[in-house]
Amino acid sequence: MTIQTQTPPQTTLKQLDRQMIVILDFGSQYSELIARRIRETQVYSEVVSYRTTAEQLQQLNPKGIILSGGPNSVYDVGAPQCDSQIWELGIPILGVCYGMQLMVNQLGGSVVRAERGEYGKASLLIDDPTDLLTNVEDGTIMWMSHGDSCTALPEGFEVLAHTENTSCAAIAHHEKKLYGVQFHPEVVHSLGGMALIRNFVYHICDCEPTWTTEAFVDEAIREIRAKVGDKRVLLALSGGVDSSTLAFLLHKAIGDQLTCVFIDQGFMRKLEPERLVKLFQEQFHIPVEYVKARDRFLAAIAGVTDPEEKRRRIGHEFIKAFEDASKRLGPFDYLAQGTLYPDVIESADTNVDPKTGERVAVKIKSHHNVGGLPKDLRFKLVEPLRKLFKDEVRKVGRSIGLPDEIVQRQPFPGPGLAIRILGEVTEERLEILRDADLIVRQEINRNGIYNQLWQAFAVLLPIRSVGVMGDQRTYAYPIVLRLVSSEDGMTADWARVPYDLLETISNRIVNEVRGVNRVVYDITSKPPGTIEWE
Template sequence: MTIQTESVATATQNSPNSSAENSFNRQTIAIIDFGSQYSELIARRIRETQVYSEVISYRTTAEQLRNLDPKGIILSGGPSSVYDEYAPKCDPEIWNLGIPILGVCYGMQLMVKQLGGHVERAKRGEYGKAAIHIDDPTDLLTNVEDDSTMWMSHGDSCTELPEGFSVLAHTNNTACAAISNHEKKLFGVQFHPEVVHSQGGIALIRNFVYHVCECEPTWTTEAFVEESIREIKAKVGDKKVLLALSGGVDSSTLAFLLHRAIGDKVTCMFIDQGFMRKGEPERLMEIFDRQFNIPVAYVNARERFLDKMEGVTDPEIKRRLIGHEFIHVFESESEKLGPFDYLAQGTLYPDVIESADTNVDPKTGERVAVKIKSHHNVGGLPENLRFKLVEPLRKLFKDEVRKVARSIGLPEEIVRRHPFPGPGLAIRIIGEVTSERLNILRDADFIVRDEISKQGVYHDYWQAFAVLLPIRSVGVMGDKRTYAHPVVLRFITSEDGMTADWAKVPYDLLETLSNRIVNEVKGVNRVVYDITSKPPGTIEWE
């Protein structure tokens, strides 16, 4: 499994000492982030080899790295040129630490420049797939097949290598596609081995982790569960925790984890904000209260949340209002059950990265993740929150949470449930959220889930859902003119939710869904299918 422990946003804003101190108490690969969109993917790929990895700021000093004692260091790619005025740089003393280093794209160019080589703007940029021709099949490129396709994305190229370096591989357009100083265990690749398009990328990463850095596969699901329980106990002590339970795999896994760690010190509260899917609130209460004897306080706040949505059309305002209202409800309801010192949330890493708030500081050149959208449990939290937060899953991707969920005994019904956004159907209704629109979308969404379950293809998709548009179109039903809403079907495939592709759904399934929705859902006369991947789109429409 892979378990993320530091977001790009926090990594570039905090010193490495602000990371959890226990993060480096095991064999670790440290990833120095230069603003690459793939930095977290590198961490993910490392952890798929069952070796711990953590993303840290490029401002981390050599002395700090020495104290962290990683087994290896990876320098990420980035959007800058090494000759840009504010191009991020690493402490040049890291080359003297005696720790194996792998530079990826920008990271390789920085390595070359800081060690005395030359980097220049290439006559031809190289973007997309390219075959690498291997000149030295040892160390980093062991078992990587010659002419393997790798993913390129660079406008600069290395034209002169530093002393002691040699070429490991080239492409038709790039003379130095992979380089090394075998004696010092310094390596660089001009391509991105972490992306799925790179055929030999995983083999290369495993070579660096196991062959070059000599790591052992000790980072496992069981290790995460044990460490999380210890950290929860140490943080919470004899205090009480209020858990925001939504019924999804994230908060459900957290509920089980907290219950195992601190028992009856955790109280689960389910706030029914009226934006859930058909039948889900009732099913949630049945599973936790009856099947697993984990008490859940049910709060019916449907009218309260719906009132907040009146006249609101901007998706960011929707998310913020829903996030604030969640906290207000928790605060008022917790007084009846508490007092509580901590609020537990099933926040995941994709929530954090997409809620990051800044881009590039024009004076310092610092770059962090660009804000895509606020998540109700990240960007929507008020500054004066009176609870302390407990978020053990904050650094995990969705598939990692599922592995943890299985290991601690959650039923498959929850483990394999499609991801569902915290604001619920409110952000699948484009424009203003009304009771009428909620009923329309809830019925359409139920048909989608019902049909793909009947046909046995529910688990073929990462997510499958309906979106309601705030427009109407003309149709004809029973020889009568209709003027009703269109429903958008959104089926996607993904590994972690960070990137996604639209699913190639069979036509007969689309036809069945269209017929059922138009005939069974009052207020809909047209069904369309979204064929946009992420990027450039996002999974949710708002």
């Protein structure tokens, strides 16, 4: 079969029926990235467990299935397997790395440990430039990460492409629409990756690009109204793009049934609480209940140095403050939160045990609105943004009328400055960090690079170092500058900003912020580090 074009079929906003590509997750660090890439083609995707049965997949009615990579070898004892009946569903399937090897192994081919592993960039040499590889340039760079190779293909399969080191880099059973690639088309290093993904989504799975911001808004409003009914909803408003988008979305869906409450827990940036409340009430005409709760939050984390304990206590105090507000303003049945997909992923990340094949929890850090919630929470949760990535939320916010100053606002953690002060949080340290953070934001804006960065902020370390100011010895805090670039917050790199900018920020902080005598720059990517320090 020959495909002549990558151009997606045309559609209209009236075509809102959900078309979906399902990703079976075998523990790959890139599983969610695959979902993100599919969504970039304006087709909805979700990640589900590799344990999902063929019958359950049929009930989901996907247009296509992708088998993710994973840390195992298919011949390992206890290696994760998918339901063997999925090959007979008649649904197009694409196996990626481990997913391809599993396909080969289960359908009667052979997978063995390779004499030479293949990691990093490799030139893809195309044998069949049709179907999956239409318009993928011969010799294009793809990203490899495997130590196993397929030495014999199952009956009916043929090789689509190879590399210098891998004879079966892409394979296909055209009649059954089963495909496999040994590389990772979802990563940015695979230059022809998106072309391949579009071929699979549009022309092999016959999807139409109906996953648009307009479609999401329409569907979200329907779901909110169906779930909430005539009940009242309390929104945890922070002023960030997530909760602000949620406020607009909920107000559009249920109007006066929504009550926005802003809890000033004392960990916001300089002058932000007052600016936020004024913006919503005077410009957006959405009423906001302003609760000043700085003392109770500081008391809740007094003397606490462990970051997870900080998050837990802040999360619990956050709920208590809302319960107090709800008793005064309520009653309320629902609590709305701007929880996003990366929040859920990082709060309960998963891997596959290489010995047993079992999924095990590997918590990176608790998010205040996920891992910090008490088990006896009396509210029912409304989280319509839970399956969205940050860039998708920005698109939704812009489509429903949020101004750029909020849509382009950099992510700010729920626990705020409390987790940008390592160790114990005190009023003195909060004031120091607020002043330093303001300088960082001012200079980033002055240089016109605010929207080029994922986040730019200051961190206060709970140590002191010796310095000299004038003729006097100082013993003061260091400030860490953290400026990172990222697409979705799941991975990030430190920003290569001009030295002159770093010098200006450093000079201003040391000269204008009492209690600081040293400024350092964090040049750690994520992974191995996280964006926030706690």
